[in-house]
Structures are given as structure tokens and as C-alpha cells.
Amino acid sequence: MSQSIVIKGATVVNRNSQQVADVKIENGLVVEVAKNLKGDLHLDASGCIVSSGFVDLHAHLREPGKEEAETIETGSRAGALGGYTALIAMPNTDPPQDSVAVIDFVREQGKRAGLVDVVPSGCITLGRQGESLAPMAELSLAGVTLFTDDGNGVQDAALMRRALEYARGLGVTLAQHCEVAELTKGAVMNECSCCTDLGLPGWPAIAEELMVFRDIELVRITGASMHFLHLSTKRSVELVRAAKRDGLPITAEVTPHHLSLTQELLASYDSVYKVNPPLRSAADIRALKDGLLDGTIDAIATDHAPHPRRDKEMSLDLAPPGMLGLETALGVVLAEGMCEIRDVVALMSWNPAKIARIDGTHGLDVVAGANANLCVFDPELTWSVDPDRLASKSTNTPYAGKTLRGRVRHTIFKGTATVIDGQAQK
Amino acid sequence: MKHLRSIDELGLDGLTGLLQLTDHMAEINQRPVPKVPALRGRTVASLFFEDSTRTRLSFETAAKRLSADTMTFNVSTSSVNKGESLRDTVATITDMGVDAFVVRHKSVGIPWQISQWTTASIINAGDGAHQHPTQALVDCYTIREATHAQSFAGMKIAIVGDIKHSRVARSNIQAFSLLGAKVTLVAPPTLLPPDVSHWPVTVAHKLDEVVSQTDVLYMLRLQSERMAQGHVPTLREYSEQYGLTHKRVLALKSDAIVMHPGPMNRGVEMQIDPSDVKNSLIHRQVANGVSVRMAVLFELLGSGSNLGGQA
Structure with missing residues (x-):
């Protein structure tokens, strides 16, 4: 019944191997990795990399509430074109993702779009107001594994401590947007110096670093696992590096724009x-890149x-x-040229899949029997960004007119090609 | 020159050119009928999203003396309050046929944003804490008029007060420095921007250490909300430390000049009446405002036609 797909001639990048081979996919699974395979649909991939599909820990899909900016469908399409097979949907929707009803809605909309796994995150506090805990156990039973008030940091240290203690009992991870609001x-x-010239109020690095420090110490006394969202400063990287050296269960991400x-x-x-x-x-950029290279930063989101x-x-x-x-x-990421292809796959697929606790279906090595969530990309292809040709419903890219290096050619989601030759299939 | 948005964009040549042109406008303003047809048929729109009396009146007077038509966009009665976007507002007024917008807005960068949406010239009449270039032109012209100096080389100018939130300070630091003056900023660290190490200035925190050595003492307005925001503990304490008092007037050099961009906070940064200071130029600043803005409008909108004739 199911059509078989063969990805032809790509370099298969796995954790402990790298080889040029064909990859055959059938019934949602990788069935064979070998030379000269045949199937119903052949996708040329010479010169390309094939790896597990990317996992984004940090996507604002805007639905429900701000469908003028993006919908789960348009965001999913943008994700598929970017090589993603799973997106962690941030909870700052309207209504926010602090109830099972909204979590289920987001997941169902993701299934209807059928382009990536849309994995809703849950709020730490009700309404992201930072005042009382969201029903984390209920949300956890509904499948939520990552909780965050992203857009806001949880300001109240006592409440954050309670949240971490509660999270430890549930076996879920809290993700913090680090920003001490009084300072910003x-x-x-x-x-x-630039904000001095422009007369604009500044967002000081210390506003992030104070909360990174606070939460590291809260993790130390609670034992819960914690993920730091979008770290942006040199000192934040140093704090996380030291915390990891102490063996604390902490992970961190950085964005391509930072x-x-x-x-x-x-x-x-x-x-x-x-x-x-x-x-x-x-100087912050250099420190963030160093953090990526030495494992302080686990993921690019x-x-x-x-x-x-x-x-x-x-x-x-x-x-x-x-x-x-x-x-x-x-x-x-490839245009910045700061790390090897294997590192890129680790930072964009293997590690984030683990952090989001979806590593049973995403971020797997491309071997027979694995779920077929795959990304095929040409690491050398240069292209220019045209905001009007992006699949996202909005156009606010800072890279308009910029030349990037490396582009997704095909994306396979649950054994089906969602992107072929850079074109979304639905 | 298409726009006047910052002193930086204007540069030294632009700055000295406008000061020279202002001499010409000042001469027109001395005439029995201070009006010329230089900008007849041109339309200047005032787009003030923030309260202003002197700057708006000064621009409108300048436009009328050059025979331009003026329109005033009154924010409180406009569609902005009905949710119309700034872009739509600008496009609408542009469609009516406008040659220049005089813009004041509480947000930094608005004059640059607007210039993407209209073919008209943009004159920045103040954007947030960023720039107020015509005030800097007025101040440079006023100092030049008082000292008869073409260059400010060697001149010591102290700018006192809330530098952090002041667009007047940012424009004046650039303009005074371009003309060769040595600028000292006098303020508590809470009223200074986070990093001024790249500015061509020296910084002092005690006014008394500066006042006797300065040629021009430029007092900034302290807005009372700075106290609520915790930048200074009390206005009284600020006034004692950074206000112009009788004692400090006595410490000034005999030929030192005192300036203030207005409106003054009497009893805060100005504990004395400006008329008590022999060399106060505060009234000249207001008077020169019209001539400077005529020069700016003519530079941007004039077609090189002569400034003679009667309207």
C-alpha cells in the first residue's frame, strides 16, 4: 500500500558512522541503508547529507490567538522546509498552553497539518503570570514533557523553587526564559555604546545572568532538570559551563541570530x-560559539x-x-562555519530530541528499523533569502537579501516526503 | 540635502552651511515685513506626537515667513487614536501633497522609519532621547552670535543634567564637538548613558569643580518623573548638586555664557532667574529658533531661487 522512497547517494551522518549510501523508507520506517537500492520514488541526494530530521526546541506558532502572524499549518510548513520533523510549540498563545484543552488543540492542529510533529510545551505558571503553578501533572499526563513561561521568566524565586520540586516528581523538564524583569x-x-548613541533603554546582560545563576542554584538544591532557553551572553555561557562541570542536570540552547x-x-x-x-x-557571539564547540550549549533552537x-x-x-x-x-549555522556537519546534526536534531524527551521517534540514527523522520540537505548550496518567498505567514526575517550557505533539499516525516527539492509537498 | 534627521547625518559642512544661511534669514527677520516668497507653493506639515510649544510654533513661523503653506496634524483629534498606523497617517498626508514633514515623536528612530513611506523631506523635531538637530543648530548659532567665533576651537562647554534621557544633549555633543569645542558632561552617574567612553567628551560628577572653568554652561531640564524612577533621590538634592544657584553664578567666568533649551524648571535646575545672569542667552535661543528653522526649510525645500523680493 505504502509507496517506498529511496534517497539516492547522500552521505548518511550517524553518531558513530558516516558513509555514502542509499536510504530506503517504507511504512514510516527506514528499512535499508545500502548501495544501489530501488523503490517507487527516487529522491536524488548526491552531494547532500541525510540525517535524522531537525527538532526545534523553540517555535512560536502563534495558534491559537495570533493567526494573523502564523498558524500551526504555516509554521509547520516553514519547519518542514527548514528540515524539521518536530517543533516544540511555545506556550505564549492566547489562550496560553496551561490547560489540557489547549494542549490537545495544538497537538491536533499539528496532526491536521501533517507536516511535522507539533509538540506543545506547557506553561509553568497559570496564564504565564508567574503567580501560581499551572496544572503540571494534568499537562504531563496529556503528554507535555517541557514546561516554560517563555516570553516571561518566572520572577518569583520561591515559586520557581516549588516548580522545580514539583517537576522533579513528574519527571519533566522546566525551560527558563532568563530575564530579571526589573532590570529590563x-x-x-x-x-x-550603541544604545548610548540611540538614546534607547538598554537590556543589560546582567538581567539574563542573574536568573541563570539563580536557577542553577535552584537546580542544585532541587535536583530537577532544567533547560536554559536562548542564552545570549558570555557570562551566561560561563555560568552554565561551571554548572555542568558540577554535574548538574542542565542543558542550554542558543539561537542562530544570537x-x-x-x-x-x-x-x-x-x-x-x-x-x-x-x-x-x-564578544558574546564568540563566547556562544565556544560554548557550542565545548558542549556547554547543547542545542541550536x-x-x-x-x-x-x-x-x-x-x-x-x-x-x-x-x-x-x-x-x-x-x-x-552553516554560513557561520563554526562546526562540523556532525556537530550541526547533534545540535539541531540529536540533542534537542533528547532534551524534549522525544528521542524515541526523533533524532535517531538513520539505520534500518528507525522511524523515518529525516532531513536531506546540501551543505554547500548558497541561496539568497527573499522574505516574500518564505512559507511563514509573516516576513520578519533579519536575513532578507542575505546569502546563506546550506539548504534543505528533502524532508521525510513519518515516512512521507513533506519537502522534495526544496518544495513543500502540501 | 533631502532630510535633517541627526547632526551626524548633517556633518561639519552641512552644519556650517546652515549656520551661514541662518545669518541671511536673521537679516530677513530684521526687515519691517519679515516675509519672502521663497517657498511659495510648498507645503510643510507638522506632525507632533508629543507636546511642544516653542519648537512647533518656531517651525510654523519659519515656514510662514518663507511663504510656505502649513498644516498641523493634531494627534489628540487624529485617527491615530482610532488605531490608524503611523504608516497610514504618513501616506494619507503625503497624498494631500506635502513637501516636508516636521516630526516630533517619543519613539527613537521615527524620522528614519517615516522617510521610507513618503517622498517628502523629513525634519526631526525630536525623537525620543535620540536627536533634536534643529535645537543644536539654534544653540551653535546662538553661541556664534554671542562670541563672534566661526570655530569653537578651544571653547569649553559644560552640559549639565539629565544627559541620559536628553535628545538635546545628544545632538549638541555632536554639533559642539564638530565645531571644535571641548565638551564636559556634568551629571550623577544615574543620569548618564551606560557607556560614553566612545563620545568625544569628558565626564564630571561635581558641578562646582567645572563651573569656574567653563565658557558655556548649558543647563538641561530635569523632568520630575526622574525622581519617581529613582534616578535622583529628591529634586531638592538634585537642585543643590546640579542646579544653577547664585553662588555658582558668582563662580562663573566674567564672560561665561549660560544657556537652557527650555522649558525651564525654576527651582530645580534653575534656582535663579535667567535675567540675573549677565550673559544669559536663553532669550536669544528662542529668538534665533525662527531664523535657524527658516534656513533648514529653505535648504531642504528651496529651489536655489533668491531670497529677495516681497511676499
């Missing part, structure tokens, strides 16, 4: 560069944050923070 009131960009763009871009007055946490300095054009046309202080990321992440 009205903040638009990194506190630096690896490639700096604060000076705000001098264009274009709010496409406004993001939270803000773009930082070249997009913080894909679509906003409609009219919102991004507001002034810097009023425009909402955030930028697109799903379709450009791989190209940005």
Missing part, C-alpha cells in the same frame, strides 16, 4: 532586529517568532520583539 523595563536593545547578528544593527531603526533577549556584541508587518512597522520601542527562524536556521 522598557528595554529595546542590548545595553552598550550566533550571527550584533547589536549595531539596531542603528538602522528597523524593528526586524528587535528580539528578546536582544542581539549582543561580537530558532525562537521562530512571526509578527505581522503592521506590528513590525511600529517604532523600536513599541514593536514586538522576535524574528523568523525556521527556514533560515540551517543556512545561518
Whole structure:
């Protein structure tokens, strides 16, 4: 019944092996990895890499509540085109993902779109208000494994401690957006010489680092596992490095934009560069890259944050923070050229699958018997970003007109080709 | 020159050119009928999203003396309050046929954003804490008029007060430095931007250590909300440390100049009446405002036609 697919001639990148071979897929599984395989549909992949599909720990899909910016379907399509087979949907929807009803809705919309696994995260606190815990046990029974108030950090240290204690009992992970709100009131960009010139309120590095430090110490006394979202400063990397040396159950992610763009871009007055946490300095970028290379940072996550054009046309202080990321992440990471292909696959697929606790179906080695969630990409292909040709419903990419290196050619989700030759199949 | 949005964009040549053109406008303003037809048929729209009396009146007077038509966009009665986007507002007014927008907005960068949406010239009349270039032109012209100096080389200018939130300070630091002055910023660290190491200034925290050595003492307005925000403990304490008092007036050099961009907070940064200071230029700053803005409008909208004739 099911049509078999053969990916022809790619380099298969697995944890302990790398070889040029064909990959045959049937009934949702990889059935054979060998030379000269035949099947119903042949996908040329010469010069390409085939690996497990990417997993994004940090996607704002905006549905329910802000469908003008993105829907689960359009975000899923953007994800598939970016090589993703699973997206962790951030909970700052309207209503927020703090009830089983909303969690189920998001997951069902993901299934209807059928382009990636949409994995809803749950709120740590009710309504992301930072006042009382969300029903984490109920949400956990509904399948939620990662909890976060992303967009907000949990400000109350006592409440965060309780959340971590509770999470430990449930065997789930909390993910923190590190920002001490008192230090970032009205903040638009990194506190630096550039914000001095522009007269804009600064978002100081210490506002992130204080919460990173606090939460590391809370993990130390609670034993719960913790993931740090979108780290952006040198000192944050140092704090996490030391915490890992102490053996604490901590993981961390960084975004492609914090690896490639700096604060000076705000001098264009274009709010496409406004993001939270803000773009930082070249020295911070170097530290983040060092953190990726030595394993301090476990994952590259997009913080894909679509906003409609009219919102991004507001002034810097009023425009909402955030930028697109799903379709450009791989190209940005490879263009930065900071790590080997194997590291890229680890950072974008293997490690995030484990952090999200979906490593039974995603982030698997490409071997016979594995779930066929795969990404095939050309690591050398250069391409120019045209915001109007992205699949996302919004156009707020900071890479418009920029040349990136590396592009997804085919994506296989549950054994079906969702992207063939760079074209979404539905 | 298409727009006037910052002193940085203007550069030294642009700055000195406009100061020279202002001399010409000042001469027109001395005439019995201070009006010329230079901008007849041109339309200037004031787009003020923030309260302003002197700057808006100064621009409108300048436009009228050059025979331009003016329109005023009143924010409180406009569609902005009905949710119309800034882009739509600008496009709508552009469609009516406007040659220049004079823009004041509480948000940094608005003049640059607007210039993407209209073919008209943009004059920045203040964007957030960022730039207020015509005020800097007024201040440079006023100092030049008082000292008869073409260059400010060797001149010591102290800017006192809330540098952090001041667009006047940012524009003036650039303009004074371009003309060769040595600028000292005097403020508590809480009213300074986070990092001024790359600015061509020296920084002092005690006014009394600076006041006797300065040629121009430039006092900034302290807004009372700075106290609520914790930048200074009390206005009284600020006034004692950074206000212009009789004692400090006596410590000034005999030919030192005192300036203030207005509106003054009497009893806060100005504990004295400006008329008590022999060399206060505060009234000249207001008077020169019209001539400077005529120069700016003519530079951006004039077609090189002569400035003679009667309207």
C-alpha cells in the first residue's frame, strides 16, 4: 500500500558512522541503508547529507490567538522546509498552553497539518503570570514533557523553587526564559555604546545572568532538570559551563541570530532586529560559539517568532520583539562555519530530541528499523533569502537579501516526503 | 540635502552651511515685513506626537515667513487614536501633497522609519532621547552670535543634567564637538548613558569643580518623573548638586555664557532667574529658533531661487 522512497547517494551522518549510501523508507520506517537500492520514488541526494530530521526546541506558532502572524499549518510548513520533523510549540498563545484543552488543540492542529510533529510545551505558571503553578501533572499526563513561561521568566524565586520540586516528581523538564524583569523595563536593545548613541533603554546582560545563576542554584538544591532557553551572553555561557562541570542536570540552547547578528544593527531603526533577549556584541557571539564547540550549549533552537508587518512597522520601542527562524536556521549555522556537519546534526536534531524527551521517534540514527523522520540537505548550496518567498505567514526575517550557505533539499516525516527539492509537498 | 534627521547625518559642512544661511534669514527677520516668497507653493506639515510649544510654533513661523503653506496634524483629534498606523497617517498626508514633514515623536528612530513611506523631506523635531538637530543648530548659532567665533576651537562647554534621557544633549555633543569645542558632561552617574567612553567628551560628577572653568554652561531640564524612577533621590538634592544657584553664578567666568533649551524648571535646575545672569542667552535661543528653522526649510525645500523680493 505504502509507496517506498529511496534517497539516492547522500552521505548518511550517524553518531558513530558516516558513509555514502542509499536510504530506503517504507511504512514510516527506514528499512535499508545500502548501495544501489530501488523503490517507487527516487529522491536524488548526491552531494547532500541525510540525517535524522531537525527538532526545534523553540517555535512560536502563534495558534491559537495570533493567526494573523502564523498558524500551526504555516509554521509547520516553514519547519518542514527548514528540515524539521518536530517543533516544540511555545506556550505564549492566547489562550496560553496551561490547560489540557489547549494542549490537545495544538497537538491536533499539528496532526491536521501533517507536516511535522507539533509538540506543545506547557506553561509553568497559570496564564504565564508567574503567580501560581499551572496544572503540571494534568499537562504531563496529556503528554507535555517541557514546561516554560517563555516570553516571561518566572520572577518569583520561591515559586520557581516549588516548580522545580514539583517537576522533579513528574519527571519533566522546566525551560527558563532568563530575564530579571526589573532590570529590563522598557528595554529595546542590548545595553552598550550603541544604545548610548540611540538614546534607547538598554537590556543589560546582567538581567539574563542573574536568573541563570539563580536557577542553577535552584537546580542544585532541587535536583530537577532544567533547560536554559536562548542564552545570549558570555557570562551566561560561563555560568552554565561551571554548572555542568558540577554535574548538574542542565542543558542550554542558543539561537542562530544570537550566533550571527550584533547589536549595531539596531542603528538602522528597523524593528526586524528587535528580539528578546536582544542581539549582543561580537564578544558574546564568540563566547556562544565556544560554548557550542565545548558542549556547554547543547542545542541550536530558532525562537521562530512571526509578527505581522503592521506590528513590525511600529517604532523600536513599541514593536514586538522576535524574528523568523525556521527556514533560515540551517543556512545561518552553516554560513557561520563554526562546526562540523556532525556537530550541526547533534545540535539541531540529536540533542534537542533528547532534551524534549522525544528521542524515541526523533533524532535517531538513520539505520534500518528507525522511524523515518529525516532531513536531506546540501551543505554547500548558497541561496539568497527573499522574505516574500518564505512559507511563514509573516516576513520578519533579519536575513532578507542575505546569502546563506546550506539548504534543505528533502524532508521525510513519518515516512512521507513533506519537502522534495526544496518544495513543500502540501 | 533631502532630510535633517541627526547632526551626524548633517556633518561639519552641512552644519556650517546652515549656520551661514541662518545669518541671511536673521537679516530677513530684521526687515519691517519679515516675509519672502521663497517657498511659495510648498507645503510643510507638522506632525507632533508629543507636546511642544516653542519648537512647533518656531517651525510654523519659519515656514510662514518663507511663504510656505502649513498644516498641523493634531494627534489628540487624529485617527491615530482610532488605531490608524503611523504608516497610514504618513501616506494619507503625503497624498494631500506635502513637501516636508516636521516630526516630533517619543519613539527613537521615527524620522528614519517615516522617510521610507513618503517622498517628502523629513525634519526631526525630536525623537525620543535620540536627536533634536534643529535645537543644536539654534544653540551653535546662538553661541556664534554671542562670541563672534566661526570655530569653537578651544571653547569649553559644560552640559549639565539629565544627559541620559536628553535628545538635546545628544545632538549638541555632536554639533559642539564638530565645531571644535571641548565638551564636559556634568551629571550623577544615574543620569548618564551606560557607556560614553566612545563620545568625544569628558565626564564630571561635581558641578562646582567645572563651573569656574567653563565658557558655556548649558543647563538641561530635569523632568520630575526622574525622581519617581529613582534616578535622583529628591529634586531638592538634585537642585543643590546640579542646579544653577547664585553662588555658582558668582563662580562663573566674567564672560561665561549660560544657556537652557527650555522649558525651564525654576527651582530645580534653575534656582535663579535667567535675567540675573549677565550673559544669559536663553532669550536669544528662542529668538534665533525662527531664523535657524527658516534656513533648514529653505535648504531642504528651496529651489536655489533668491531670497529677495516681497511676499
